[in-house]
Amino acid sequence: MxxxxxxxxxxxxxxxxxxxxxxxxxxxxxxxxxxxxxxxxxxxxxxxxxxxxxxxxxxxxxxxxxxxxxxxxxxxxxxxxxxxxxxxxxxxxxxxxxxxxxxxxxxxxxxxxxxxxxxxxxxxxxxxxxxxxxxxxxxxxxxxxxxxxxxxxxxxxxxxxxxxxxxxxxxxxxxxxxxxxxxxxxxxxxxxxxxxxxxxxxxxxxxxxxxxxxxxxxxxxxxxxxxxxxxxxIGSPKMNFLKANVVETSNSAAIIELVNHGGARLRKPLSEAFPAVGAEVVLGVRPEHFFEAGEGDCDIPVKADVAEHLGSVSYVYANAGPEELIIEREASRQRASGDHFTVSIKAERALLFDKAGARIR
Amino acid sequence: MRTQNATAYRFLTPYLLVFAIFWIWPIISSFLISFQATRTVPWRFAPTFNWGRLVGDPAFYNALKNTLLILVIQVPVMIALAIVMAVLLNSPLLKARGLYRFAFFAPVVVGEVAYSAVFRLMFSLDFGIINKLLESVGLEKIDWFSNVTPAMAVIMIAVTWRWAGYNAIIILAGLQSIPEDVYEAATLDRVSKLKQFFYITLPLLKPVIVFCAVLSIIGTMQLFTEPFLITERGGPGGGTETLGLLLYRQGFRSLNFGYASAVAYTMAGLAIAITLVQLWLTREPK
Incomplete structure (x- = not known):
């Protein structure tokens, strides 16, 4: 050895x-x-x-x-x-x-x-x-x-x-x-x-x-x-990436606005780096980290494009503006193509990246 | 489907007709002729006339001996040389690989008469470069074409020169089909390059080498050009006469088509027999 x-x-x-x-x-x-x-x-x-x-x-x-x-x-x-x-x-x-x-x-x-x-x-x-x-x-x-x-x-x-x-x-x-x-x-x-x-x-x-x-x-x-x-x-299906802009910063968080989701806003607590107001950032959300409407910090409406039911798990490929999201929820079992529904993002379960792809913590 | 086949055969008919007239019929015809006495007019059916003569003909045994001698000496040497050439051509260290590949293959496309004439000149007693080289290193010059052994040597050298490169190119294709990672695995197994050659390359090349050997056996059984042109019709004194030359002499100089046909069938039979023995000896274990 x-x-x-x-x-x-x-x-x-x-x-x-x-x-x-x-x-x-x-x-x-x-x-x-x-x-x-x-x-x-x-x-x-x-x-x-x-x-x-x-x-x-x-x-x-x-x-x-x-x-x-x-x-x-x-x-x-x-x-x-x-x-x-x-x-x-x-x-x-x-x-x-x-x-x-x-x-x-x-x-x-x-x-x-x-x-x-x-x-x-x-x-x-x-x-x-x-x-x-x-x-x-x-x-x-x-x-x-x-x-x-x-x-x-x-x-x-x-x-x-x-x-x-x-x-x-x-x-x-x-x-x-x-x-x-x-x-x-x-x-x-x-x-x-x-x-x-x-x-x-x-x-x-x-x-x-x-x-x-x-x-x-x-x-x-x-x-x-x-x-x-x-x-x-790392992760399958892949993490979802949502385009966002920083609209406000404080000494402990940044408030970001999701570009393609009707101006939905999310307050993301940060501890190490604080992006400038107006900076383009990307919010990363894993498919299993979407929650039911109202359960998270930011709701976004989506339309189910394709629903994949694998038995133990179901994935919904949803269109939200120009971005396609992959959503894995218990409720995904009931979804069918064409359904309109709302999902919610929790700030603590979302990751923030700068435009170049580096993590913002 | 049947209509489609009929259409296909209609398109094939011109070719099949030519094939039947110029290939199939001569093959059948020469077989039938071999059972006829053809030096009488008209020819007459005499089943043992040619075949009986063949069994007791010293000229046939002389030609057979010469052909087999070339076969057992020249073919193995040429194949061994071709393998060495192929391995060198395959070396990543070799520069201008395309040029060498062309050079090795070039003898095949050189006209037979031209190359034979050049070989006669090279081995000429008084003007040949070979004797000049021998003399330059203090050796006596050799009368290549007046004695049987040197004359046979010239034929073997000439045939080897002409066909070794051709076989090397075929073996090279075989070499290039051996996956590189097999050698890498052997390298990690601490197997030397020499052992890799004998224990991996050669066994994996076996089908290609057998293919080359079979082609060479068939070619040698039909050997004609070199003894006809280089050693002047199988000279000296029939010492380099091959079966191919005997066939020519009987068929086209003595116009004894019956006997020539018997010789032709014997050549083909021998080539098939030797090839089958070779395939059996080199068969894949189950």
């Missing part, structure tokens, strides 16, 4: 910088998920930790030792690839043991490790099959098994579930979570799926365009995002 520390890590492809000085500490035994949209640099970061990409600046340390110039095979890591990267001409057993056999590992030890991995992942029955004879989920298990036999200090996962169907993805998510508890090793996991990130991670690193936007526990990121990007990226 080992901690992983990234200090001001930079990656450039030619003159194009894709990772701009990432600072991330992954504690020993921790499960950290790198999440962000396509092209945010999360896979590049992971490949730099693995040693499959050179780093252009900064330091990467594993177990306290700087690994910048250490060969990938000597970093004590194992990686599970998005496409599984199984050796197609080898059986499952050969896939698991290949690395050990090539390095002259004692036969008895190789057999022990392969047997253990097969037991952990419940793939004993598949040992003589080839990858093309396996389902997606089974291939993924073999890929994880190949990482387990290396007995690494750190596991790296590069979007390992993205090729699986929705049901299998949920199943494998649970398996990976169980594996982490069972092995207790450090795991770094890359995904663009915020649900995977929320369900698996001890801590999440949110990345955007090569920058670390925020690092924190899943619920901390959900409840207390550092900026509009994190607020919008």
């Amino acid at each position: 080992a901690a992983v520390t990234l200090t001001n890590v930079i990656k450039r492809f030619g003159n194009f910088e894709v990772v701009h000085g990432a600072n991330i500490d992954v504690a020993d035994g921790e499960f950290v998920v790198f999440v962000g949209p396509s092209g945010c640099g999360k896979s590049t970061l992971l490949r730099m930790i693995a040693g499959l990409e050179d780093i252009s600046g900064g330091d990467i340390a594993i177990g306290g030792k700087v690994m910048n110039d250490v060969e990938a095979a000597d970093r004590g890591i194992a990686m599970v690839f998005q496409s599984y990267a199984l050796y197609p001409h080898m059986t499952v057993e050969q896939n698991l043991s290949f690395g050990l056999r090539m390095n002259g590992n004692p036969k008895a030890d190789t057999e022990r490790r392969v047997k253990r991995a097969a037991e952990i992942l419940r793939i004993d029955e598949l040992m003589q099959r080839r990858p093309k004879q396996l389902s997606g989920g089974q291939r993924q298990r073999v890929a994880i098994g190949r990482a387990i036999v290396r007995e690494p200090q750190v596991f790296l996962f590069d979007e390992p579930l993205s090729n699986l169907d929705a049901e299998l993805r949920v199943q494998m998510r649970v398996e990976i979570s169980r594996l982490h508890k069972e092995l207790g090793v450090t795991m770094i996991y890359v995904t663009h799926d915020q649900t995977e990130a929320m369900t698996l991670a001890d801590r999440i690193v949110v990345l955007k365009a090569g920058n670390v936007e925020q690092i924190g526990a899943p619920l901390d990121l959900y409840d207390d995002p550092a900026n509009r990007f994190v607020a919008g990226f």
Whole structure:
């Protein structure tokens, strides 16, 4: 087991910088998920930790030792690839043991490790099959098994579930979570799926365009995002963003007027920063933080456009002027397309962002 | 649906007619001719005449021996060379890859007569660049075309030069279809580049290599141009005569079409047999 520390890590492809000085500490035994949209640099970061990409600046340390110039095979890591990267001409057993056999590992030890991995992942029955004879989920298990036999200090996962169907993805998510508890090793996991990130991670690193936007526990990121990007990226359905102007400030609050909702006003208590009167701001409200009319601090009338009833939860996609809001309420069960109704926002459950997207607290 | 098919066949008819007249019929006809004595007028049906001669003909065994000798030496060497060339072409370190790819493929598009003439000149006893090079490093010059062994060597070198690049391009396509992350997984498994080549690249290239080998076997069984033009009609003294050349000699110089047809069918049969053996030997385990 080992901690992983990234200090001001930079990656450039030619003159194009894709990772701009990432600072991330992954504690020993921790499960950290790198999440962000396509092209945010999360896979590049992971490949730099693995040693499959050179780093252009900064330091990467594993177990306290700087690994910048250490060969990938000597970093004590194992990686599970998005496409599984199984050796197609080898059986499952050969896939698991290949690395050990090539390095002259004692036969008895190789057999022990392969047997253990097969037991952990419940793939004993598949040992003589080839990858093309396996389902997606089974291939993924073999890929994880190949990482387990290396007995690494750190596991790296590069979007390992993205090729699986929705049901299998949920199943494998649970398996990976169980594996982490069972092995207790450090795991770094890359995904663009915020649900995977929320369900698996001890801590999440949110990345955007090569920058670390925020690092924190899943619920901390959900409840207390550092900026509009994190607020919008974490949570499904997404947070609603309502355009507003500051009309009045005091030393403890700002009164804002919602631009697209008939001049509805909300008094938002603040403690750190106070925007200027007239400043354009954005109010963030999660779908489940809309209340019945009169229950909150500011009512806004809306018209239901589409109602989605998923059983345990119902969402109403409502039009309110040019803004579309997603509303999740108990009462949403009774809503149908075309309904006119009023929802209410509580100031304490709404987040305020400035025009550039920074949080105003 | 039936009407649609009928329409399709009506459109195909001109092609099918040409195909039947110029492909199917000659194939059937030559098979029938192989059972006829064709050096008498009129030809007469004599089922054992040509096939019986074939079994006991020293010229046939000589041509067969020469063809198989080229097959077992030249084809493996050429395929090995093609694999090395493909791996080099695939290297990310290589600059001007397109130029090399063109250069390797170019021999295939050079006219056969032109390339044969150049090879004759290169290996010429007194003016050839090869002998000049040998002499320049203190070796004795070789009379390439007067002795069987050097003459065979020239044919093998020429065929290899002409077709190695072609095979390399096919193998390169196979190499490029191997996913990069398989190598990355092996790198993380601490498998050296050399072991990656032998344990990952070669096994994954097997279908492509078998394809190249089958094409080469068929090509070598029909080998004609090089022994005809470079070593002057299978010289010296029939020492480089191949089955293709024997067929030509019998069919178009002696006008013995019956025997030439029997040789042609033997060539095709051998090519099929060798290919089947090869496919069986390299079959995928279940």
